[in-house]
Amino acid sequence: MQAKTEATPSDRDLRLLAHDALTDDDALMLFGERIDMQVERIGGKLVVSPPMGFDGGVRENDLAYLITTWARSHGYVTTSPSANYRLPDGDAPAPDVGLVRQDRVDSMSERERKKIPSLVPDIVVELLSESQRTPSAVSIERAKCERWFKAGAHYVVLIDPFSRKTTVWGEAPVDFPDLISVFGPPPT
Template sequence: MNMLLTNGFSILKMPRDFRPMTDDEFFYYCQENPDHKFERDADGTIIVMGQTGGETGKRNSELNADLTIWNRSTRLGFVFDSSTGFVLPNGAVRSPDVAWVLADYWNVLSADERRKFPPLCPDFVVELMSESDSRRLAEDKMREYLDNGCRLGWLIDPKTETARVYRPDGSVQVVQGFDNILSGEEVLPGFQFNLALLR
């Protein structure tokens, strides 16, 4: 395997005759390499993700904390942090910075499916852009989530204080300024997040 570095992360390029890993093989590959974080494209290409800096980690914690507090009061689903990989219907494995899954979808998974990378697309995802992230690639990832069943997605760029709200109908709402509050809409009823917490 060859490794290429692009846009702050590495892409493992496979030889032409290389057989893509199965979901189980990829899961165990990730477990055997705990010092790295990986994602996998739908075509089997493995991406080595960079570690986040302190500011990004702090912002991720704010998002996860507020969503977890809301979820504890509603008990409608389950919250996952950025270390969780999900096998999307198209075969890609993604690890959103924040993810939420409706209880009805999580509860039908087997114990083995829950223990490994859950084979489902979260109902709600947040991607929080870091300094090295490409906006084009981040937007492609958001569209992939929606194409695979996500019902609401937020792409947040602290550098420009911009949030983009993605919905299944293909619409993208641009929210400019961290003096705004984002709504969980009908997917997360009653949930609101104050973007000022990310400053």
Template structure:
């Protein structure tokens, strides 16, 4: 089962950011991402268990954010234009108040030209690990300060941060810390067990 399908062509690859946003709005029942070269990626919906795990992640992150009020949490339907020209939507993301202050309210109504401080990508049965590793590195190379690739099937969390090799944490019998990026945040991995 494929988790995504890529379409290209001269017209598709030459769309401006505004045209791509309009294309997404006019096809609102389909989830898209865009590659740096302009090709459009059609994303498949996730299965129930992946959606359930993602909801648990969003709840934990939102509860921490409600207590600390240091930024805003977004879900997997939120698109971000990256400096390399791609448009991506993380499974979960957090943007600091400092980064949000640099973006107009009008732009926040669309896909902002903004890189979240923190993102999570959650592995589903139909994902390809090589593609997810490349996507995580793309987030970091474009300005994300911390990224977690969570694999519930192998019970691993791979932590990505600028200037460091990815670090793998094994076992879902513990929590993973947001460190200096998300002070005081601990994701309880036990809630994500298969």
């Protein structure tokens, strides 16, 4: 007679981490909405970015406030870096700030809004962090931005808050704010 064993949630978590391919539901089950790291699913594997320091958190929050203020008055909904989007190739990256037109959000079911949606944000903003100042890290972020644009985002912005420069893909919407203004004057 064989003993029957039940898997505990922690056993399930370990089994999922041991597999190469994770689904959206697996990632949501593992991390839920309370993780203090950014988690993206790329090529079926989890890419975990560590939480940022205080200064980075201030930069990210100031940027999100400026964008959200604009978005609300222009018919967009904004998402934070903890919201992922499933791209046509199945990957689920998360932009630092994603903007989706309100009518697109309204067309989603309640179930779709609780999961990782199969849509590309209309506008994507990526913000370089202190740890992303190396040429190789900047190259990775540029490739991520190019990927958002090729997947269908209408406007993508990569911000380097340290040099006070932006790289853009596409055309900015009417009255879109000057995102660099959040970071003050350039260093001297």
